Amino acid sequence: MQAPIGSFDDATPAPDCLDRLTAPVAEAVRHWQGGVPAAQIVYVDTDPEWADTAVFVEHYGRDLLERSANCVVVSGKRGGETTLAACVVLSTTRVDVNGAVRRQLGARKASFAAMDTATGATGMEYGGITPLGLPADWPVLVDQAVVDLPYVLVGSGRRRGKLLVPGEAFAQLPGAIVLKDLGIATRQDSAS
Structure with a gap:
């Protein structure tokens, strides 16, 4: 099949290649219940050497920069309680960890989770964490700009491979909360 975005040699509907996904991601695809059919979630094989964004878009298509999303694990703390959540921007x-995330989690302090915490709690590789297959009790904060795109490139749970997911599917994830200003422009973006 041809990938809906980017220039990939190997694109396969995710339900047809569960063995290429980490266990939690494969389970999420296997039991997908969103309004978007699971077959529209596409796995593309990519070289882990090219996983970093700048190198990735140079190799697989410059148009992917505006169509890619990052999924990061954050930790919100209030009193003795810690809440883990995912953010997709x-x-x-x-x-916007100190603004939108902190407010949404009702936390006094919010920060990016440590790498060991993020990988241990998700069962995914650092640099490949994806919002599909996260623990069921986690809030998944999604920027509206991600939901508005026809397709978005995100991690697959590993550094090798990516998922191409219809934007509207992010709003259908368990625990999804769509926020208008979760992602804020970087200095480079605001200067242009």
């Missing part, structure tokens, strides 16, 4: 923005 376009790659051209950064997560």
